[in-house]
Amino acid sequence: MATVTRENIGLLNDKLTVKITKEEYFPAFEKTLKTYSKQANIPGFRKGMVPAGMVKKMYGPGIFTEEVIRNIEKGLNDYLVNEKLDIFAQPLPLANTEFKPNMDQPADYSFDFEIGLKPAFEINLGNVKAPYYKVKATAEMVNDEIERLQNRFGKMTEPEAVNSDDNVLNLTFEESDAQGTVVEGGIKKDNSLLVKYFTPAYRTQLQGKKKDDTIVITLADAFEEKERSWVVSDLGLKDAAEAEGKFFKLTITKVGLIEKRELNEEFFKEALPGKDITTxxxxxxxxxxxxxxxxxxxxxxxxxxxxxxxxxxxxxxxxxxxxxxxxxxxxxxxxxxxxxxxxxxxxxxxxxxxxxxxxxxxxxxxxxxxxxxxxxxxxxxxxxxxxxxxxxxxxxxxxxxxxxxxxxxxxxxxxxxxxxxxxxxxxxxxxxxxxxxxxxxxxxxxxxxxxxxxxxx
Incomplete structure (x- = not known):
């Protein structure tokens, strides 16, 4: 049986030296060699009639090395199991003195490995005070969500002209100068926005506008900060600073209005399927x-x-x-x-x-x-x-x-x-x-x- 010695080489870091004697592996090597002789298929010889010397010369070195390594690995694994060592990953082979197996001069071999041991530690949460921030659903949140659902399940109509802050505008944004002359190779992007996303001055300007009408804007004048950040990212700009000084010609391609759904049983079923809600x-x-x-x-x-x-x-x-x-x-x-x-x-x-x-x-x-x-x-x-x-x-x-x-x-x-x-x-x-x-x-x-x-x- 292999002998294993253990030596500490650092924090939770040990060296294991595994030694085997020739008596431990050589009989198994000879037995495997015999089995090979009986089964070897070599052209010019009948199966099982290949001279032992020839088999040894051809296959011996490989079988010998395999047998030594198998015994070393078995000795190492048995030791880890018997000692119940809780280690990270697998043992790592240390740079061993050159291993030169020679089947004609069998010897005792020793290999060094290093292992990393898992630490012992305590978990103590008894004295921990953890902040727990609670948000209460408000009537305003409920109203906003109901309005969102009324619009989401609402019917889209197409009025002739803008007549409400709730109108949806399909727009083409084109980079231009202050007069609305389009910049060649500039930004061009289709977008869909509610009139109420614009600043009050522009909402007023948009009233009465129809399909194919245009306005010229700068993002800073036309939108408040929150809405501006959406538009900036949709136009593929890095940030608001990159949009500074740029004018855009907006062409209305469609005026829409969502007819908000009434709060009735049919709507409740659509908005919250699977729940039996009637009021x-x-x-x-x-x-x-x-x-x-x-x-x-x-x-x-x-x-x-x-x-x-x-x-x-x-x-x-x-x-x-x-x-x-x-x-x-x-x-x-x-x-x-x-x-x-x-x-x-x-x-x-x-x-x-x-x-x-x-x-x-x-x-x-x-x-x-x-x-x-x-x-x-x-x-x-x-x-x-x-x-x-x-x-x-x-x-x-x-x-x-x-x-x-x-x-x-x-x-x-x-x-x-x-x-x-x-x-x-x-x-x-x-x-x-x-x-x-x-x-x-x-x-x-x-x-x-x-x-x-x-x-x-």
Whole structure:
């Protein structure tokens, strides 16, 4: 049996020396050689009648090397199992003194490997106070959403002239001079805008305009900041500064008006299929519940993002960096340079720490995803692809068949499993901390998130 000695060479970094004697591998080498002699097909000789010396000369060196390496690997793997060592990836061979196998002079061999050991660490969220920002669905949000749905399911009519701020204009934007003479090779783009997106002065100017009428604008005069940023990006400009000083000739190609839907049972069915809603009060309540559910999800995402940083930044653990950098350099399809390793290491290090943290939470709290949970999650995913499409008479047999097909797709199952188990990790983490609940407006919530992302990039 191979003998293995272990020596510490750095933080969580050990050297394993695996030694085998010739008595351990040579009998197996001779036995394999005999089997080859019986089975070798060599032109000019009957099967099994090839001289042993010839077989040894032809195949011996390869078989000998294979046998030595097989014994070394077996000794190494047995040691890792018996010692119950929790290591990163696989052992890395150290630059061994030149291995020159010689079947005519069998000898004892020794090989060196290095291993990176996983660290022991504690996760403690008991004293963490996590801000939980809650947005309440307001009457204004409900009114805006109902109006959006009334327009979305409304009927488009084509009045002869602009007569309302709610008119939809199909426009061709063409870069021009102040008089409206088109600039050759300039920007040209079709767009669709509501009259109310323009500034008050231009809204007045647009009243009474018909198909094929034109106006000349600068983006700074014609739009307020929010609407201007949409138009700027739609025209393919980098930012508002790039649009400065540019004039555009706008040609109206169509005047439209959406006839808003009335709040009646037919509209409720179309806007919220699958819900049995007959009154305006019930419709408003359902819209409010949907908006509240949306903001609750945003709050949950926000606290989870906070907890991700708490777990990653505040969990103290040491890692065998030099081993991990060597492993990172050699584990890909082609070796990486020292510069590439240094550039990739911070991201790799964070991912590794996060994996160790989540694995520990999953193991210690016996978090698991059942087959039923996998199936239900996939059902919901498939249904969400269909959005608000009516799914016929409620016979969802096709859905079960479709999901059964997805369950045979290993990649799909693995992705869904990871997502669900990560959700459970965050639910567990949320339960450990003290939530500091604060009610904020949707504007404040969005601003905080933008500032946070800006801070992290």
């Amino acid at each position: 305006e009060a019930d419709f408003r309540a359902a819209i409010e519940a949907d908006i509240q559910a949306y903001w609750d999800r945003q709050s949950s995402n926000q606290i989870q993002h906070h907890l991700y940083h708490v777990l990653l930044d505040d969990t103290k653990m040491e890692l065998p960096e030099s081993f991990l950098k060597k492993w990172l350099a050699t584990s890909g399809e082609k070796p990486k340079t020292a510069e590439e390793v240094e550039a990739e290491f911070p991201t790799f290090n964070n991912q590794l720490r996060w994996t160790l943290i989540t694995d520990k939470i999953i193991t210690e709290n016996k978090l698991d995803v059942t087959q039923e949970e996998l199936k239900e999650s996939m059902r919901q995913q498939v249904l969400s692809y269909f959005g608000s499409m009516s799914l016929g008479d409620g016979n969802l047999e096709w859905l079960d068949q479709y999901v059964d097909g997805l369950l045979k797709d290993e990649q799909q199952v693995d992705q869904t499993y990871r997502r669900l188990v990560t959700e459970k990790v965050f639910v567990w983490a949320e339960g450990q901390v003290k939530k500091d609940e604060k009610e904020v407006s949707s504007e404040e919530f969005i601003k905080m998130n933008e500032e946070h992302h800006h801070h992290h990039h």
